[in-house]
Amino acid sequence: MPTSDYDSACLPDLLPLYYRRLFPFSQYFRWLSYGGVSKNYFQNREFSFTLKDDIYVRYQSFSSQNELEKEMQKMVPYKIDIGAVYSHRPSQHNTVKSGTFQALEKELVFDIDMTDYDDVRRCCSAADICSKCWTLMTIAIRILDRALREDFGFHHLLWVYSGRRGVHCWVCDDAARKLSVAARSAVAEYLSLVKGGEETLRKVVLSDPIHPFISRSLSVVEHYFPQYAIVDQDILGNKESVDKVLALLPEDIKKDLIEYYQNHKEPMKRWDRLRQLVDHKKSSSKKGGQYYDKEIMLQYCYPRLDVNVSKGVNHLLKSPFSVHPKTGRISVPIDLKELDTFDPFEVPTISLICEELEKPRADEAEDEDVKDKENEQEAAERRRIRDYKRTSLAKYVKVLDRFLDSMARSRKGEMLKKSDLQKDF
């Protein structure tokens, strides 16, 4: 496993190296400028840094890529969060007349955290994850990505691994960035199916008619459920987890299953029996629409998102390519084309990529003094591009590149459309 032992004590040494030679500043700046269409979009963006010894500073803003680089290299943040684009430069917010400093735009974001599934996963709990429960993230991404694109019409979604136990989604469309608080919360609630806290047993309740969104989401869940829940999580394997499942069923089905399970131990058979009984009850019941089996599948697998993260226009969320101080892993974009093979334990740590940086380059010709006239920044940039390309970080920066290219193409298309319309008369 290419992790190379990470120790958080090394951060003070590794971070400066990371920010000097590996952090993809130009792509980062390109992203947050959004083609320069809106004036001062980058300059009015809030960043927050967590520095050494947990010192937290908000309202950081920068007037150029160069300033961003210099400041980050100087302050060496342990954590970086991205906030909203404000009406004025966040770093000057104290000079602005009270009430006029406002958050104007921000990407629509989602945060899926594995701890929110603790009541339904047996393999791990709290901050731990493993390959068995990672499937939950895969399911979440598939369901939400589809819904955000097909139902809501968004096109530019950046999915990012948080570095420890979850994933984030950044919806970067123009329309998404301009959404109001009410709209964001409406989108998040539309996407929410699992409701209730510790005192709620049945967290998913379905009734007729089943909305197309639920049907589509169910088919994703049903695809993964047998391997994930019955085999990997073994939810029908031992008494404790069987009891949890049975608690979600009506008395008559429960009784039948308890008896059946006395004599049948094979989990898949147990699940099949459960489904049969539910089917039978549905077809013989006049009340119609009883979906206990589907509710169970959704309760165990459907994405659980924190509405509060998505609601606020000024909410600060961990930045892509920041380091997770506890695991050392870089918060990297996820290529959806390779989603089923994505392995969070393969994601490079800061120690690994710094190590890869130091490895002698056997295959490259060193041309330090190629162009005399090139200035300091360009030289640093080219060096950096050569640098990260030598490390495991490369493929993840490529994902961001492709994402940015696609947005740029979109913007061009929009502009052509607009100018076409104008040329009409």
Next chain:
Amino acid sequence: MQFSGRRKKLISSSQSDLYDHCLQFYGQPPLDNISLIEFETFAVERLKLLKTVENLGVSYVKTTDQYIKKLEAEFLSLNFPFRAEVDDRKVPGVTSEYEKRRKDHISHFILRLAYCQTEDLRRWFIQQEMDLFRYRFGILSSKHKTEFLHKNNLKYETVSAEEKKYLRDKLINSSYGLSGITLEEYDFYRVPFQDALDLVRTRKVYLLAGNAYIPQNEIVTIVLNDFRTRLSKALAVTARSLPAVQSDERLQPLLSHLSHAYVGQDYSIQKNVGKISLEQIDPLSGKSFPLCMRHLHKALRENHHLRHGGRMQYGLFLKGIGLTLEQAMQFWRSEFVKGKVDADKFDKAYAYSIRHMFGKEGKRTDYTPYSCMKVILSNPPSQGDYHGCPFRHSDPELLKQKLQSYKIAPGGINQILELVKGMHYQLACQKYFELTHSVEDAGFSLNHPNQYFTESQKLLGGGQGIKKEVEMSQKSQENPPSASRPSQANPKQAQEEMGDLDSFFQDE
């Protein structure tokens, strides 16, 4: 708007087409002249209408027949337009449809002036106007609905028949109650999802590529959103030009009065002053007090003290049921003295505030007992407080326990808790009334604690009914010679009997 003395001027004809639909978005302010009398009357009547909307909205679910009937009755009595036809026959004594619409238009704008000043006022005004609009739009015919949409530039495209067919199953499964037949009959509108947030949030609509497919019967929600946005913006604009209006001395007092008015019986004029004796308060608290006052009374008896919020809410209530200042003084003092407060301290610290309540100090304002709205919405209780509305402010578990201790039937308690869950606090209190008085229907729409008391006393027959019962029982006891009670029908005896009956009702 120009305000000229007391002259009434003819309405300019350019405005007449504004009134060709009974419903409007109030986009354009009225331009004609109006007398001060009309100004005041229109405003007060609309305020009454909005207060009715508010009360009914709390007491009934907004789509039920009861709600619709009661609101319609109010429209008729206050002469506001709600029917679609312009029937402009000038029948003497009857307000023409045209005049009703004009009143609707003008009164709305006047109330904007009164309600634009603070966040709370604006929120209240927008909420009632929206409920009012929802009701009026809802009763329009389909044809008139479409007319309204087109007239107001809500350019939502209708979905073609082919697309409807293609999306048939998806559309049917997205909207509750939509069948294949209605799918074909109904028009569907393609609306950007940002304009249909309420339907999106609850997943009651089909979404595709960022558009919501709204059946024509749901279009009211969309329209309401638009209405709210427009009104909200307009109120902000109005607030900015308010100083100019307020400088007009004729208008300033009226506008100020409007935004503070509680239109309805305010129990400031006590009808039964002196008719309640202090000894009756304990039994009355169990019989005829609403839960909040029963709670406060109990806390007072137990702790021999109440904090300011509780003293205000309970003290004014007691004033409303007829306690005189002297009685109130005696009541509070005797209770506080049992606690940590000695008579001197009471006279120094608390007596003043009681006299204040009765209007005998300071501004000499005769404070009015709090309405339910006031109790529910303002000054939430904190640790150590006993005021507020128990249905609103108590933890449901504690509320349940308390109701159990008052021997309310479990079925009834569940009904109350359901209402509390749905935030229908006044309805929950009404239910409590019905359960404690053993009646099916309270027969009134609760919005004031003193109203609860009055209605309760009415139901229990007050002093009269009990006297009658006593006389009846005495008559029947006259016959058997071994009657345990002496058959005397003198008032004193009746009073004692009443005392016995009172203790029968006492809960502790």
